[in-house]
Amino acid sequence: MEQFDVAIVGGGSAGLSALKKLSDLNKSAILIEAGDKIGTKNVSGGILYSKNDPTGRIFNVEDVFGEDFESSAPIERLIKKYYLHATSGNKIFTMDLTPLHEYKTNFGFSVLLNRLNPWFAERASESAEKQGGGIITGVHVSDIQWIENKTIVRTNELEDFQVKSIIAADGINSEVAEITSARSKFNPEEVYFGVKVIIKLPEKIIEERFHLDSSEGSAHLLAGDITLNHVGGGFLYTNRETLSLGAVYHYNSLLSNPVAPAQLVDELIKNPLVSEYIKDEVPTRGENDDLSKEDQLKVQLSVSKLIKTYNDLRYKYFSKNNGGLIESGRFNNTEEIKSRIDSIKQDLTEKYGTKFVNNYVELEYSAKLIPDGKRCVMKRPYYNNVLFIGDAAGRGIFIGPKIEGINVGIDDAVRASIAVSRSIEKNNFDSDYLGNYFQSMINESPYTRQMIKIDEGYLSLFLDLVKDISFSSANPGFEFGLRMMKNKRFRETALRLANILGYKRILPIIESERAYVKVPMQLADKLGKVVTSSYTPEIPALSERIAKLQYNDDTEPHITVNDKRSEFMKKLILLCPTKCYSLEGKDVMLQHEGCVECGTCSIGTRWRHPKGEKGIRYRYG
Amino acid sequence: MLNVGVIIKLEPDFSEGNVSYNSDGTLNRAETKNILGPHSAIACNAAFYCKVKYGARISIGTMGPPIAESALKQAQVLTDAEELNLYSDRLFAGADTLATAEVLKNGVEKMFGADKMDIVFSGHRASDGETGQTGPQTAWKLGYTFLGNVMDFDIDLDRKVIVAKRLISLQGMDTIIEEIECPLPVFITIDPSYKSAFSTVSQRLGANKYSKQGRKKSENYAQFLKTYDSQKLDLDPKLVGLPGSPTIVYRVERIPRAKTNRKTAIIDPSNPDNLTPVVTKIIEIARGK
Numbered sequence A: 001m002e003q004f005d006v007a008i009v010g011g012g013s014a015g016l017s018a019l020k021k022l023s024d025l026n027k028s029a030i031l032i033e034a035g036d037k038i039g040t041k042n043v044s045g046g047i048l049y050s051k052n053d054p055t056g057r058i059f060n061v062e063d064v065f066g067e068d069f070e071s072s073a074p075i076e077r078l079i080k081k082y083y084l085h086a087t088s089g090n091k092i093f094t095m096d097l098t099p100l101h102e103y104k105t106n107f108g109f110s111v112l113l114n115r116l117n118p119w120f121a122e123r124a125s126e127s128a129e130k131q132g133g134g135i136i137t138g139v140h141v142s143d144i145q146w147i148e149n150k151t152i153v154r155t156n157e158l159e160d161f162q163v164k165s166i167i168a169a170d171g172i173n174s175e176v177a178e179i180t181s182a183r184s185k186f187n188p189e190e191v192y193f194g195v196k197v198i199i200k201l202p203e204k205i206i207e208e209r210f211h212l213d214s215s216e217g218s219a220h221l222l223a224g225d226i227t228l229n230h231v232g233g234g235f236l237y238t239n240r241e242t243l244s245l246g247a248v249y250h251y252n253s254l255l256s257n258p259v260a261p262a263q264l265v266d267e268l269i270k271n272p273l274v275s276e277y278i279k280d281e282v283p284t285r286g287e288n289d290d291l292s293k294e295d296q297l298k299v300q301l302s303v304s305k306l307i308k309t310y311n312d313l314r315y316k317y318f319s320k321n322n323g324g325l326i327e328s329g330r331f332n333n334t335e336e337i338k339s340r341i342d343s344i345k346q347d348l349t350e351k352y353g354t355k356f357v358n359n360y361v362e363l364e365y366s367a368k369l370i371p372d373g374k375r376c377v378m379k380r381p382y383y384n385n386v387l388f389i390g391d392a393a394g395r396g397i398f399i400g401p402k403i404e405g406i407n408v409g410i411d412d413a414v415r416a417s418i419a420v421s422r423s424i425e426k427n428n429f430d431s432d433y434l435g436n437y438f439q440s441m442i443n444e445s446p447y448t449r450q451m452i453k454i455d456e457g458y459l460s461l462f463l464d465l466v467k468d469i470s471f472s473s474a475n476p477g478f479e480f481g482l483r484m485m486k487n488k489r490f491r492e493t494a495l496r497l498a499n500i501l502g503y504k505r506i507l508p509i510i511e512s513e514r515a516y517v518k519v520p521m522q523l524a525d526k527l528g529k530v531v532t533s534s535y536t537p538e539i540p541a542l543s544e545r546i547a548k549l550q551y552n553d554d555t556e557p558h559i560t561v562n563d564k565r566s567e568f569m570k571k572l573i574l575l576c577p578t579k580c581y582s583l584e585g586k587d588v589m590l591q592h593e594g595c596v597e598c599g600t601c602s603i604g605t606r607w608r609h610p611k612g613e614k615g616i617r618y619r620y621g
Numbered sequence B: 001m002l003n004v005g006v007i008i009k010l011e012p013d014f015s016e017g018n019v020s021y022n023s024d025g026t027l028n029r030a031e032t033k034n035i036l037g038p039h040s041a042i043a044c045n046a047a048f049y050c051k052v053k054y055g056a057r058i059s060i061g062t063m064g065p066p067i068a069e070s071a072l073k074q075a076q077v078l079t080d081a082e083e084l085n086l087y088s089d090r091l092f093a094g095a096d097t098l099a100t101a102e103v104l105k106n107g108v109e110k111m112f113g114a115d116k117m118d119i120v121f122s123g124h125r126a127s128d129g130e131t132g133q134t135g136p137q138t139a140w141k142l143g144y145t146f147l148g149n150v151m152d153f154d155i156d157l158d159r160k161v162i163v164a165k166r167l168i169s170l171q172g173m174d175t176i177i178e179e180i181e182c183p184l185p186v187f188i189t190i191d192p193s194y195k196s197a198f199s200t201v202s203q204r205l206g207a208n209k210y211s212k213q214g215r216k217k218s219e220n221y222a223q224f225l226k227t228y229d230s231q232k233l234d235l236d237p238k239l240v241g242l243p244g245s246p247t248i249v250y251r252v253e254r255i256p257r258a259k260t261n262r263k264t265a266i267i268d269p270s271n272p273d274n275l276t277p278v279v280t281k282i283i284e285i286a287r288g289k
């Protein structure tokens, strides 16, 4: 049997960071990822932060992947502005919360994980190969066994191999956690559910519409009636030539008031502020009723081709350096590109009856559970010689508008790497030596503190930012609370008291329908401006969204339902983001082919990731 | 050290959008893109497997015009080959399979500075009108054991023997898998069903390392390229090109279109109602009506 020092299970940002760091510590490690390529299984919102904290060291992305991260990595935009929009019907009240975004922040970039993680992988494997390690994709770890002091890793694809330690970075639906019973499955109280669509929009239109300089971006959070009465809210982040539009809701709140996830996104799209943000001029094929069926199809084919050329040229025209159209010699100047686009447009309109209408273009629909660190962080993030990091360890910062998981996973990865490296040097992988040390390092992380205690500085800043909003007209109860909080001395005492009570007791107050739905709606109603949209977006049906996704179907299902008649599984008929469940007689039946591996059904099923290379293949993530 | 040779071929790319035909229905070779033939690519995969599993070094050879270099480059991406050989001479023009085999035999004998090769792979056949005889004829000329349709193999380096699984068709009646053990050297034509099975972590890491290396090497493939004309290959002009080709192509017949009495109806799938008659028809056929 082959032997290795370290196996890292999972090639998301946490696992890749561990591989990079361990290799830079001159240790050899192999990383096993189930997806056919790195990045195809990972989803985020997402803003990747680099943070600082006076209370302790944070290991940031640039510490792991190099100071040239900003100039070399495929990041989307540097987030400069951060807004919260309270919504009620067509009334919107906007607050500028940029100081919250800047709080303890070195930088925050919008990212797409299917671009970023492959770049992490390239850097990590370069370092790993020097140490005799590397990345293996398309392999699914199915079991781990401890036999006579040996740790044996079993996969669906390769011969078993032996390791001295394991870093489990296999995400929120960690099978390693289940195999080792290091923690129980997360329950709906402990997690949030995220659903997202990627929307295409030309680079320069994004900059013009959001008032951005080139390479800069903004983040927009939404709360109020767009939540359909759930605890959570929407987000819209600008990428280079796409927008990430999504929503995150407390799973419990979805269970008590079930709604189809796609509808949560649709609700955002229908909001006039959002529909204006995502608007583009989209060609739609006209009818040619006077032609025979056969000729109609022929025309449709050539129109499709022409529209494709039109779109390609237009997106390039609206991007930096005109997408290289002039450099490559295809065109002499910008005017020439413009007139070519115009002439295709004219052809399409006059010859083929194509209409150019206001609409929006969706590229990818995705969904995933997110750990709410303050509720589900693993108290003891190890078992034997296995260390848990990132989502697998339930580590993430989820407070108000703040969702941070990528940066937390990177920080965890460095700590795990240092602990494992120390064990390799001493050849001691006992949990007393390895696990305890890792635990102490994790406890030193400022992120851990933020998962256990309220960050008073952050909350104070929030209160400062909203202190001038005249709540009196909005909500008398909140006004009283706020007035008290504005008093510095009272605020300090109150925060201390809150921290003594602990998150568990005060969460029902902070994370309530009142805070996420009612108050924002009242604010919008009383103080908001009316926003109107110039069109009605044509929202694709779920079947169209699924049809755009890429899968490599497995013939065998990776999920088995525990109790086909349970109330929980009945709710999944509505809650599964791709409608994999349906009722047949009295039984809830699964059709696994459309599964996007979000994990929402995992608590009521025997849930495994699909075998190597199988399942969903996201293109943006 | 295991020495592995691969014989490859630059072929027209028959995939959609890349192939062009003359008005008489024959292939327009000037307009059609050329790529490393799909069967050659599978032979490359088999050689690459030998590199990863047995640490083999790889030499690739092809007979063709100077543009065949591009096939050698693509093969280097797939194999991380140490050596690329182009056998190119005007004298080779008009060669049939026998004359081609003569060139390839001398080519193989010159690989790695005339070191003896242990295995030579070639594709099952070419996709542009070849008859699958080049491989066996080259093997015969080289005096190597020939193994056709190999779909899987294992090598015992100490004993210098290969155990190969071959697909055999019994006069079209049935297909069986034959397992055969024989001493090296061998000449193998690889079956299209072959897939490299890297089954251990080390093999997967090795495969990653060598394919990265191969991609990098191929950027400077000219450094690895050796070009041979008939003189350098010590060939007898009577045995190559047209003079060395006993095959006479008497006439090329176009395959006549089969007569059918099918009727085509185009259905617009955007209206689901249109699908009902289709489904009804399928059910009727399935019920044998």
Ligand SMILES: Cc1cc2nc3c(=O)[nH]c(=O)nc-3n(C[C@H](O)[C@H](O)[C@H](O)COP(=O)(O)OP(=O)(O)OC[C@H]3O[C@@H](n4cnc5c(N)ncnc54)[C@H](O)[C@@H]3O)c2cc1C
Pocket: A009, A010, A011, A012, A013, A014, A015, A032, A033, A034, A035, A039, A041, A042, A043, A044, A045, A046, A047, A048, A049, A139, A140, A141, A142, A169, A170, A171, A172, A174, A175, A176, A194, A195, A196, A246, A247, A248, A367, A368, A369, A370, A389, A390, A391, A392, A396, A403, A404, A405, A406, A407, A408, A409, A609
């Ligand atoms: C809608 C949404 C918005 C978010 N917004 C943000 C944000 O703005 N900022 C932020 O920082 N974070 C955000 N997050 C959270 C963040 O995306 C995650 O915390 C982070 O991506 C988790 O990384 P990870 O490496 O721990 O896990 P994952 O990215 O889940 O990676 C786990 C990997 O392990 C692999 N794997 C699993 N099991 C096995 C197995 N048995 N064998 C082999 N491989 C296996 C999987 O294929 C996967 O690639 C958001 C999340 C969502 C869903």
Ligand code: SF4
Pocket: A559, A575, A576, A577, A578, A579, A580, A594, A595, A596, A597, A598, A599, A600, A601, A602
């Ligand atoms: S089947 Fe389960 S894991 Fe798959 S998409 Fe539906 S809820 Fe998510």
